[in-house]
Amino acid sequence: MRSFTGALLLLATTFIWGTAFLAQKFGADHLGPVSFTVLRNVLGGLFVLAVASLRAASRRSRPSGTPEPDGRSTRRSVVAGVFCGVPLFFAMTAQQVGVTYTTPGICAFLTTNYVLFVPILASLAAWSPPRAHVCLGAALALAGTYLICLTGGGAAQEGFAGIGKGELWSLACALLFAVQMMAVDRFAQSSDLLVMSMSQLFTCALVGAPFMFLLPSEAAKLSLDALRAAAMPLIYCGVFSSGIAYTLQNVAQSRTSASIAAIVLSTESVFGALSGWLVLGDVLSAGQLCGCALVFAAVAATQLLAGRTR
Secondary structure, eight states, X not given: OHHHHHHHHHHHHHHXXXXXXXXXXXXXXXXXXXXXXXXXXXXXXXXHHHHHHHHHHHHHTSOTTSOOXXXXXXXXXXXXXXXXXXXXXXXXHHHHHHHHHSOHHHHHHXXXXXXXXXXHHHHHHTTOOOOHHHHHHHHHHHHHHHHHHHSSSXXXXXXXXXXXXXXXXXXXXXXXHHHHXXXXXXXXXXXXXXXXXXXXXXXXXXXXXXXXXXXHHHHTTOSHHHHXXXXXXXXXXXXXXXXXXXXXXXXXXXXXXXXXXXXXXXXXXXXXXXXXXXXXXXXXOHHHXXXXXXXXXXXXXXXXXXXXXX
């Protein structure tokens, strides 16, 4: 029953993350990528802060025999959030740039490659060759990425070897998210996850704040009118995608296996493509659809085979 509940929570998480690509697309019409990333994480951090405050109030209302949280653990969690928040800023900003120049569906499917980049980076860090199932997944994902990027009708313009800026930034985003996930994996076991998430989101906002005002391309789009126009996308991405979804993910992954969790989380690419098709009328070519299927198959096969190996 716990596993089923965890799967449902993960599905809710992927729905929020998948449809957030659509909100990011709308937000890109009014704000620069750095500004949008900073402001959404301010909102997300404030939401998690409110949840943490409610939890603290609940702890204070318990009987006097209830142990108080360790202050050192809280400090460790804040520091852990800082180390995770720095790569998160660059990953989110790269994703925001990517979705500006391509469709939500393509950006979502290319972002899913982070599930493959994690074991590849882990192998490189350990100075050991990747396992056979990782190599298989990487080959499938590479073929899928090729079809997604190079078989659309004029989708890739001003790019490298036919790959557009949106696709390149989306792949960079996947790599950066893999780095961030490795940092989370390093610190999560010894941290208060709620405090760590709050610190991570606020760190992400603080790192990007100077760029938001110093970069001419960002400052030129930052105005009260732009903020009003981007209010709903910011609220959805900040409160729901950054705040609620990250919290749901932590709870859900404690109730289900890592392999199943990774497969369910990868379905955010499906929700991203569906939302773009339903709302924006985005249409993928036959080759791009085959590429999306290959990327999804690569993620699923890698996680299933990894689980069997363990």
